[in-house]
Amino acid sequence: MSKITADKTLKIWEFATQHLVAGVSASTRVNKALGRPFIALHGEGSRLWDVDGNELIDLCTSHGGSILGHRHPKIVAAVEKALEMGILCSYETEYQGRLAAKICEMVPAAELCRFTCSGTEATMHAIRLARTITGKEKILKFEGHFHGYHDYVHFTWGPSLDKLFSVDESPTIPESAGVPEGMTRYCVVAPFNNLIALEKAIKNHKNELAVVICEPINYNAGCIIPDREYMQAMRQLCTDNGILLIYDEVLSAFRMGTDCG
Ligand SMILES: Cc1ncc(COP(=O)(O)O)c(C=O)c1O
Numbered sequence: 001m002s003k004i005t006a007d008k009t010l011k012i013w014e015f016a017t018q019h020l021v022a023g024v025s026a027s028t029r030v031n032k033a034l035g036r037p038f039i040a041l042h043g044e045g046s047r048l049w050d051v052d053g054n055e056l057i058d059l060c061t062s063h064g065g066s067i068l069g070h071r072h073p074k075i076v077a078a079v080e081k082a083l084e085m086g087i088l089c090s091y092e093t094e095y096q097g098r099l100a101a102k103i104c105e106m107v108p109a110a111e112l113c114r115f116t117c118s119g120t121e122a123t124m125h126a127i128r129l130a131r132t133i134t135g136k137e138k139i140l141k142f143e144g145h146f147h148g149y150h151d152y153v154h155f156t157w158g159p160s161l162d163k164l165f166s167v168d169e170s171p172t173i174p175e176s177a178g179v180p181e182g183m184t185r186y187c188v189v190a191p192f193n194n195l196i197a198l199e200k201a202i203k204n205h206k207n208e209l210a211v212v213i214c215e216p217i218n219y220n221a222g223c224i225i226p227d228r229e230y231m232q233a234m235r236q237l238c239t240d241n242g243i244l245l246i247y248d249e250v251l252s253a254f255r256m257g258t259d260c261g
Pocket residue numbers: 063117118119120121123146147148149215220248249250251
């Protein structure tokens with residue numbers, strides 16, 4: 001294997017730091033292991049090249065967004081077709097309705113869709129809707145589960161190891177400065193895949209809980225697949241206690257398979 005070089009990368013990064021916070025557009029892109037960002041030049045199929053000409057296998061695939069690989073002719077043709085229509089981001093076209101129909105066909109639980117520009121917005125709107133429907137205000141999330149950057153959910157997704165796997169209710173730990181202290185009282189945190197803890201948390205907070213939100217497969221903590229019985233019990237506990245259940249499938253949807261039944 002040829003040696004990885006980073007001369008151009010470091011120059012580009014240095015220039016970027018003059019006007020971009022930390023020289024990147026998302027703080028995790030200053031890769032802790034490399035001590036610098038990866039600065040891409042182009043991708044083709046499963047491969048990526050950086051600005052120094054290093055060829056790599058793309059195991060990130062835009063966090064799943066480009067899981068079909070780079071520059072597949074059908075995807076390039078579809079994007080070109082969209083651009084030929086003009087830049088119609090603030091308008092309806094026939095395609096939103098057609099995509100929604102396809103999603104409802106593939107996901108039996110989906111009756112209607114609303115598209116958002118980010119996962120953060122999707123979970124924020126879903127939680128707000130759940131609060132409106134139930135008339136309750138608290139949410140229950142799980143430790144190690146990430147649902148975006150808004151203040152409803154920005155708790156206990158990357159706790160230090162000594163705080164993980166609590167046997168009971170987990171602490172509600174803000175993951176950033178600037179999250180108002182008062183927001184912690186709207187968020188209950190439980191360890192994942194632990195039915196006794198979930199039953200206890202729901203029993204203690206059922207009259208205040210609008211919603212239980214989870215990553216059905218917890219990719220943000222690696223890839224934790226819960227027990228089927230646990231997920232069935234979660235569904236039942238929510239139904240029995242008038243709590244809505246949100247599956248945040250930002251990372252798992254349509255990547256585990258097309259069968260979403
Ligand atoms: C499960 C999950 N939910 C929500 C989000 C937030 O999505 P976005 O970064 O598009 O706001 C992410 C982002 O990685 C995620 O993994």
